[in-house]
Every structure is written in C-alpha cells, then in structure tokens.
Amino acid sequence: MIHSVSDRERDIINTLDNSVQNSDLVILTGGLGPTDDDITKKALAAYFDSKLVIHQESLDHIRKIFSIMTIEMTKRNIRQAEIPEISEALPNSQGCAPGMLFRKNGKIIISLPGVPVEMKTLMQEQVLPLLFREYALLPGLHKTILTVGLGESVLADKLNSWEKELGNEMKLAYLPGQGILRLRLSVTDPQKKGAGDLLERKVNELTGLIGEYHIYGFDSDLLPAVVGRLLEKNNLTLSVAESCTGGNIARLITGIPGASAYFKGSVTAYANDIKTNILRVSEQDIRLHGAVSKQVVEQMATGIKDRFGSHYSIATSGIAGPEGGSAEKPVGTTWIAIASPDKVISRKFLLGNRRDRNIVRASLYALNMLRNTLISDQQNIK
Amino acid sequence: MIHSVSDRERDIINTLDNSVQNSDLVILTGGLGPTDDDITKKALAAYFDSKLVIHQESLDHIRKIFSIMTIEMTKRNIRQAEIPEISEALPNSQGCAPGMLFRKNGKIIISLPGVPVEMKTLMQEQVLPLLFREYALLPGLHKTILTVGLGESVLADKLNSWEKELGNEMKLAYLPGQGILRLRLSVTDPQKKGAGDLLERKVNELTGLIGEYHIYGFDSDLLPAVVGRLLEKNNLTLSVAESCTGGNIARLITGIPGASAYFKGSVTAYANDIKTNILRVSEQDIRLHGAVSKQVVEQMATGIKDRFGSHYSIATSGIAGPEGGSAEKPVGTTWIAIASPDKVISRKFLLGNRRDRNIVRASLYALNMLRNTLISDQQNIK
16 A cells, blocks of 8 residues: 655654554655755654664765765765664665665564655665565566567457466566557466476467567567667667657667667758758758658668768658648658668658657667667578 | 555455545546456446446547557457446547546546556646536645756755745745756745735745756746747757767757757767767867867867857767776766857766766756856847
8 A cells, every 4th residue: 555645744653653553564765855845764763763873884875976976065965874773774876865674563664765766776776685585575477578669459459369368377467658568477376386487488479479570678678778789799880860759769779888889879850951961861852752751761861871881770750740740741750761781671650649759659660670670681691 | 545456356446445435536547558457447337337338539539549540440449438337538638548537425536547648638637627626626826946957955055044934834845856956835825815926026036046047947847948949039040969968968959849940950979980070070189188078079069060050059078877987087077068159168067977867967957058058148149
C-alpha cells in the first residue's frame, strides 16, 4: 500500500506509525533535501527518539561531490550527512543525502531520497540486496523482450493462441512505451524443476513469432547501445542528417558512453538551404518533390555520409506537426533513409498527429532500420 | 491514499470497494489497454453490475486515430470503445481508451488510462474541471518561478531570512529537477482579502533576490520556447554547434512547435575532423589547447554562425564522461560559447561526473546564456 503524505511532521509520524503497525517493511521516499521544506529526517529522529549525528562517510562523500562541482558547500549540505544515531546509513552514489535503515520490533523501515535517479540506484545497489538477504528471497524468473515499431493490438492478436497455451505456468505482460513495447515473460513458480529451461524455450518461441526485425534486445538493452555495438565491433562509423527528428537521433546515440568510437557527428538540416548547401541535396528535387520525399531523404543520407566520411548514415525528413501538413502529406508523414557503403534504402512512415511522439518514434524506427541493415550487411560479408 | 493493485479482478474489486467506502472520490489509473492483461474495465463492469456497451463517440474517435496511422485496426481496438452502460465516458484526446465516470451513493469513481500523457491530459481537460464544478472548489493561489543554474542549498541560504518573514500566510516549496529548480510560492488562504496582491508583491521580491539572469520564466514556461520567442519577435535566426551535448540542444529547440521560423539547424561535431572540416576550427588550436577549450568552442560558435548564415549561435565542448577526464580537465569540464552578430562570449563550467546530467545541464546553461545575451542585445538596441 502506498501513502502520499504532506511535508508536515505530524502527518509523517502518524502515517509512519500506522504503516509500521500494519507492515513488516516500510519504505519512505523524499523529504531529505537541504531546504527547510524537507523535514522527513527530523520526523524520523522524533519518531525513533534518536538524536541526529554526523555520519562521517556520508560527509566525506558530500565533500567529494562538491570538490568536483563549482557550487559552494554550505552548512545545509553538511547537515545532509546527519542521520538519527540508531539508524544505519545506506550510501547514495548518485547524490548527497544517504538512505537510512531502521529496525523496530523485527520490522524494517527504510528512508530514501526522492530524486528519481538517487532512489532507483539506492534500491538497486542497497535496498534490494539487503531485502533478499534479510528475507531469504529468491529472485523472480523472467525475461523481457524489447520490441520497436509494433502496435500493442496487432501483436496481441498475433500472440493470442500462443499466449493461451501458456496456461498457469507463465504470465505475459505487455509494457508499452513511446514507440517501444516491452514483453515481460514470467515463470509463475521459479522453484519448480525445469523452470529456467521452460522460460528459455518460451522466449525462443516468442522471438520466432514476433520476428527478429522488430526485436532489438532483451531486459535492460538500449537500442542506440545495440546499434553502437554492431558498429564498434566491425570498426564502422556513423553520421546522421536530421530534419524532423531535430537532433534527437544524435542525442540518443551520444547518450551512450563511448559513442565517440563510432559516431562522427550529425547535421540538423532544419532550413532547406542547409539541406542544399551543407548536405548537397538538389534544389530542384526539393522544388519538384518537396523536402519530405524519397528523393530528398536519400540525398541527405548520401550527402552526410560523403561529407562526414562515415561508413553508414541515417537521414530523416518528415512533418512533425502540428502545422505543415497537407492532404497529400498529412502531419506525421516521415521518410527515413539508411546509406550503407554500397547502397541507400528508404521507407515512408505515417506516424500520427502528435509532434513529441512523432519525433520519438521516427528516431527509434530509424535506429532500428540501421540495426537491421548492419545485421544483414554483416551476414552477407560472412 | 494510494493503493497499488495487481491485474487480478478480485484484487481490483476488493480495493475499489474498500476505497469507495472510505472516500468520497476514487480515481483509478491503468488497465484500460487492448491486451488480455488489462482487466480494469471488466472489473468495473462487474463491481457496478453493468454490462459493457459500445460508446459511439469513442469508437468514432478510435477510427479517426487509426485512419491517420499505418497500424491496422483490430477487434481489440473496437473493444476499447466499450464502457459499462451506467458510466459516463470522458473523451481521451491523446489515445484510444476513454476515461469513465461512475457515481454511487453520492460518491464519484473515475477510471483513467495509465499511459502518462493520456492520464495527465484527461486530468487537465476533464477531471479537474469536473471536480471544481462538483465540489464548488476554488483554485489555489500560487505562482511558480522557474530558475536554471542555481544550487538548491545556495539559493535556500540566500532566501533564508526572506523566507522566515513569510510567516503562515505563504509557503515556499523547492522543486528541484535536472539543472532546473522550480520555486512554488503559495498563498495559504486564497480567499483572504488582498491575497492576489500579496502573491504578486512576494513574487517580485523573490525575483529581485534571485536575479533575472537565472529566472527564465514562470509556471509552465519552457526555456527553449522562451528563447524561441526572443528570436522570433525580432526576426532573428539561430544555429548550434554541439560536441558534448551531442544533439540535445538542437532537440530541445526543435521540440517547440514552429521552431523552423528561427532555427536554421545544427552540427554535432563529435569527431575532431568534423570540427575542422565543417566548422573550420583551427587544427593547430585543437592540438595546442585541446578540443575542450575556450579557443575551440569560440571558433565552433563563429564557424557554425558563418556556415549556416544565422544571426546567433550556440557552441558546446566538454568532457561528458565517464571516460576522457584528466587532472587538468576533469570529467564535467564544459565550455559554452554564444556568438552574436558582433561578438562571441564563452564560459567554463565544472558540472560533475554523471554523463546524462552533464548533457542536460550543459544544454540548459547554454540556452540560458543565449537568453541573457538576446535580452541584453535587445536592450542595447533600444
């Protein structure tokens, strides 16, 4: 059960007390920041009747963070290293405020910072390992198949009869995101004999049913990292020419540490004169076919590949919206091209009428087209 | 109070029944998708003992969505237009599944899709107006001041004595995000005489204390949209040369509808030969000072401005990490330059050791430097 509590000490203490009475494990998040509206630590100290003391390792950690930043350290930051004396600090590798662990009548109470990346990392690095140890838990047995470019309903119909045959032994969850659909396959009883083999067999069946074109990875794989590995292991380089995606493909690629090993760079050619002057797209083709056309997107792809001297390139040109659509080319019309050392392929997509979603989808579909081109080219070489 | 319930019909019905008994208003989210693991609607129909019927307007809306997409429509999508007969549909402008409104013993029960953008929009467009009407609520009186580039602790110290003088009449909340810190100032009793004037006066005081350099807007303003308006109203154009930010600045700018009116485009110059060949940065300066240097970032800014023929430009060069740092230039060292029609300014930042955060912060700090340059240039002209 989840309670959302306001930043009032009495409310925090009452809710905490209620939760401790009704549950064996209570996790609090938020309210550990340096400002005066953050009072969770004070409330915890009062609830456990334990005074706040400096936790030296946390203080050293905070000093280290500030020594590499330009922001000056204040008394408020030092106070972030204080924890109630009876608590155990949980080191926070992503920020200043440590997590805290309390025990009371055989129950566990954990307080975590609310900043999403700090809370997530503390859960993964500290809390989950601790809970697995304390409660002698077994990890669940599941695998997540990551797909791109498939509609939830179409896929559900395709998998319908297979899914029914899973019976009670396994469960399939559809986890949709923007342009991406994650399929999590879980074994109901991980301790049953052969559970691991069963999961592996079912994952293989599912992969066969969906088709590898749309499956870019498993579990925590990231599409731009998958593409990056395909490039790097063959010493290949990439450049990108973006119109409608506006820099988002370059951002996804450069978000992966080490991308400089294979990514040369990109041009966002928003204005038509950048398409002609920098990418050497034919002015006449823009006039004849429009900037959102097969001709232009293919010339953008070969233009950037030649200018930047890369082995492969991606190009996008589309009408992201909300303005700019026509009867012939409605908002969402998007051309994507991939240039290889010896060919160019391109494809048209109709993505819909939401600008933010069109940019995200076009970017992912482009990376997936490159992924498939790289796999097919590398298979042909062998 | 928030309950998190598994996708089991009995659990949904039990939790719903409990909530309806204890609360006047119950909002459910999620479980309205087209796949077999989405059973919230079925559970609602069972709980209210009401059969599912097609809601014609929702069906027309779904047909329209599919007619502009390439994904084929299936029976599953048609079933998304079904709602329990006794419920009232809440139109979902962002997706297929309508929200649903039920009434029972003077209580209100609302079911919303779980996709974040759909839920948020339904809350804003349908649910909040409905609740304000039903409960004759008055909107709260508050204003959010949006700042960039300020540490939470430093700002809290600066505002400390002013904040104490607010007394019980007002409340200040610190809402930190990546590189951005939102300050929400609320009047405790919005119905008290002069409450609006008090808020306005306090916002002005706060603006004076923080300084306009760091304040990019209020409430729902977006930094790249603020910059866009400053460019557009003066018929000015912008180009961007990115190294460490890897396309993220271009993405932020092009995320704003209508950006093509002032944004010419960008180059992501990840490899040094792109910096020299495309942006005409001096090879010798890269050798002498390194790619992350005042000399190189300023040449990137003038290079892109000249090549792309824009009035203004932004350039970034930094060590995003996790690799590539040295004692002299640790990870997080970032140079940002702004080129105006008649000058170039640049500044060094030490951002820290997290790649994702460095990219986000460098992008926002660069946009804020441009914002201040535009304001100062436009004041000088007058």
